[in-house]
Amino acid sequence: MALSKPTFFTHLKTLTKPHHHSPPPFLSLRLLSFATPEEAAAERRRRKRRLRIEPPLNSLRHSQPQHHQRPINPNPNAPKLPDHVSVLTGNRLNLHNRINTLIRQNDLDEASLLTRHSIYSNCRPTIFTCNSVMAALLRQSRYSDLLSLHRFITQAGVVPNVVTHNLLINAYCDCRKTDTALEHYKQLINDAPFNPSPTTYRILVKGLVDNNKVDRALQLKDEMLAKGFAPDPLFYNYLMLGLVKKPDSDGVLDLYNELKEKLGFVSDGIVYGSLMMGYFLKGMEKEAMDFYTQAVGENSRVRMGAVAYNSILNALSKNGKFDEAMVLFDRMMEEHNPPRQIMVNLGSFNVMVDGFCAQGRFGDAVEIFNKMGEKKCTPDTLSFNNLIEQLCGNGMVSEAEDLYKEMGEKSVNPDEFTYVLLMDASFGENRADDAAGYFRKMVEMGLRPNLVAFNKVVSGLLQVGKIEEAKGFFDQMVEKLKMDAASYEVMLRALCDAGKLDEVLKVVDDMLKDDGVGFSSEMHDVVTDALKKDGREEDLVRLFEEKEREKAEALAKEAESAVTANAIATTAAEIQTKEVEVEAAIVNEATVESVLVNGGVQANNGENVGEAASVEAGIADVELAEEESKGGIVVISVLDSNLNLDLDDKVEEEDMGVSVARRDGMSWVLDRLWLTMDRMLEKLLLLRLVMLMRDWQKKRAKATNLLKKLRFDSVAEQVTA
Structure with a gap:
């Protein structure tokens, strides 16, 4: 298809246009702040001048040379910080x-x-x-x-x-x-x-x-x-409880007023129970109940929890308001919705149990105690002991024993106080065997009965005439515990009344061995009167004399041990000194030998004997001093001096003198060395002898005690002699 001329020229213009458009000219944002680029350049120059005068901190830190930066060594004595929770x-x-x-x-x-x-x-x-x-x-x-x-x-x-x-x-x-x-x-x-x-x-x-x-x-x-800590209501509550115990009701009210002044309004209910106790102490019952209404009444702004409720329950129960306490406890049970809302805990049940027992309603106390499981509160040992003590104190021993069996069923471990309570209750009902069984059970459970528990079981058995069994427990008590005078006196009186004089003397012996217990004059008269009935009062005198002799021997042994230890220390110091002397003697021997050899070489190498008048040599002159008449030890002194050797003499005489001096020096060093070794050997033998004597004394004492236990007194006296 042919194109017209106008259309053809239009296509030519389209082909001659570039396909990619050139980007728009770039305009600097900095130019938007200034009228001309010259003004922007002037501003840059001003900034550079200002930075040269006041450089920024980061430029100063980077511009410092490396050799001026000293590493900061941490102080090793500075306390270390504990780990953060992020390490878990x-x-x-x-x-x-x-x-x-x-x-x-x-x-x-x-x-x-x-x-x-x-x-x-x-x-x-x-x-x-x-x-x-x-x-x-x-x-x-x-x-x-x-x-x-x-x-x-x-x-x-x-x-x-x-x-x-x-x-x-x-x-x-x-x-x-x-x-x-x-x-x-x-x-x-x-x-x-x-x-x-x-x-x-x-x-x-x-x-x-x-x-x-x-x-x-x-x-x-x-x-x-x-120190800047904010007033803490719980802290003030502990102080208020302490003032209630004193009792100091004015101090309780002052603390509450101080806390209220600092906080404006006390919204924590923990303090209201103590405050009510303070008002009850002052006899202001109306004010106490007003604060009770303020704390737990309708539309109250006070935050209440289980601990706060328990303090108010305690205040009501101990001040004749037990009916109000029961109403409040029922309300707590209704509001209790764990885990979202906890209004009852073990303390709540313990307070109510004490309140029922104080009212004489022991059946209700046991019933409220059994409700703990319904509210997901497991009773602990303290809760069981609290109720067992109340039951035993009111003659309900069988119910107390049922609670003790229930402890095992609920995997609650009884403690020493639990067994002591049951022991007292059993002795009160003339059940001595059951009481002793509770004590043995306590020991089997791995518990550690204290002196009070031992005294109770011993006294209870002695009262029913079971002296042998009581003596067995008493012997365990002497071995395991630190005794007091009262424990010894109870056993001594019982043995004296029973006429067991040998056991009496044994107990007196144990009592005299115990330094922390004194033998009173009253007990001395009791034991003497018991021994006089059998004509054995001299046995007590001999026992006292024997103890005095043993004490004197013990003091002598202590003094001997101190002297022996001092002698051993002195001997060790002397041995160390002798070792130093031996080392010094060996060094002197080497020095003398080297000096003498050097002198001989100098004498042999003198070629112009007639020309040299004298040669200075730093030789040690060995002189023989006088011989001591007592010890027979030759004292040899070495004097540092400069000898002028006459070289006009014969070479043979010079060599002979050098050899004689060398031989004399060596003999002195060897004599000194042998003498030192001889003394060291004597000290070591003496030390060994002392140690053997100490071992023999210990073995002799053990053998003597064993023979006395086996009743071979005559043989023991021979060994001691």
């Missing part, structure tokens, strides 16, 4: 979960052992894992194991945090060692790289109040406020 990852988190599983299974021994072993593995436990184990030990009152584990991890380099310090302070307070707890608190304040927490002050003030140190607790409040 990977294998360390797996170890943490594994140990917590053992804790939940109540296998604390295995958890503690695994913590110790993992310290030396490639997966060290964190301080959070160690705190979990120590907290579990604290809950079971295993204070010695807790302190041992803390000492172990501290020596292994695990840095404790504030929770670790709180656990230690809590353990000290539970052991009634508040002074140690305060010392640890001061150490935390002065040395730790972190501040104590409010929990630290709560633990301390509770321990001080429980140990009747309210004044020191009030000082601690001032210290806490001075």
Whole structure:
């Protein structure tokens, strides 16, 4: 198809146009701020001048030469910071979960052992894992194991945090060692790289109040406020409880007013129970009930929990308002909806059990105790002991024993106090065999009965005339515990009344061996009167004389041991000195020999004998001193001097003199060496003899005691002689 001429020219114009459009001209954004490029250049110059005068900090840091940057060495004595919770990852988190599983299974021994072993593995436990184990030990009152584990991890380099310090302070307070707890608190304040927490002050003030140190607790409040901590209602509640115990009702009200002044409105219900107790102490019952209405009434702004409710329950129960307490307890049971809302705990049931028992309603107390399981509250040993004590004190021993059997069914381990309660109740009903059985069961369970438990079982058995059985328990008590005078006196009186004079003398012997127990004049008269009835009063005199002689021999042995130790130390020092002398003698021997050899070489190498008048040689002149008449030891002195050897003499005479001097020097050194070795041998033999004598004395004492036990007194006297 042919194209017209206009169309053809139009196609030619289209083909001659470029297919790619050129980009628009670039306009700098900086030019948009200034009128002309000259102004922009002037601004750049001003910026450069300003940076030269005031350079930025990052340019200064990078512009410093490398040799001026000194590495900052950390102070090795600076306290280390504890680990952050972010370290609980990977294998360390797996170890943490594994140990917590053992804790939940109540296998604390295995958890503690695994913590110790993992310290030396490639997966060290964190301080959070160690705190979990120590907290579990604290809950079971295993204070010695807790302190041992803390000492172990501290020596292994695990840095404790504030929770670790709180656990230690809590353990000290539970052991009634508040002074140690305060010392640890001061150490935390002065040395730790972190501040104590409010929990630290709560633990301390509770321990001080429980140990009747309210004044020191009030000082601690001032210290806490001075350090900038906010007023803590729980802290003030512990102080108010301490003042209630004194009792000091005015102090309770003053503390509440101080807390209210600082907070404006006390919204925490924990303090209202103590406040009600303070008003009840002052006889202001109306004001107390007004605060009760303010705390638990309708439209109340006070936050209430299980602990706050328990304090109000306790205040109502102990001040004649038990009906109101029952109404409040029913309300708590209705509101209790775990885990979203917990309004009842073990303390709530314990308060109600005490209230029912105080009203004489023991059946209701047992019934309310059995309701614990319905509200997912498992009773512990303290709860069982509380009810068992109430039942035993009111003659309901069979019900108390049923509760004891129920402890085994619910896997609750009884403690020493549980068995002591059952022992007292059994002795009260003339069931001595059952009481002794409870004591044996306590020992079989691995518990450690204290002196009070031993005294109860011994006294109870003696009262029913079972002296032999009581004597068996008494012997165990002497072996395991630190006795007191009262324990000995009870047993002595019973044995004297029974006429067992041999046993009386044995107990007196044990009593005299115990340095912490004195033999009173009253007991001396009792034992003497009992021995006079059988004409054996001289046995007591001989026993006292024998003990005095044994004490004198013990003092003599101590003095002898001190002298022997001093002699051994002196001998060791002398031996060390002799060794130094021998080494010095060997060095002198080598020096003398080298000097004499050098002198002989110089004499042999003198070619112009007639020309040389004299040669100065630094030789040691060996002179023979006078011979001592007593010891027969030749004293030889070596004098440092410069000898002028006359070289006009014959060479043979010079060689002869050198050889004689060398021979005399060697003989002196050898004599001195042999003398020193001889003395050292004498000292070693003496030391060996002393050690053999000490071993023989120990073996002789053991043999004598064994013969006395076997009643071979005559043979024992011969061995002693």
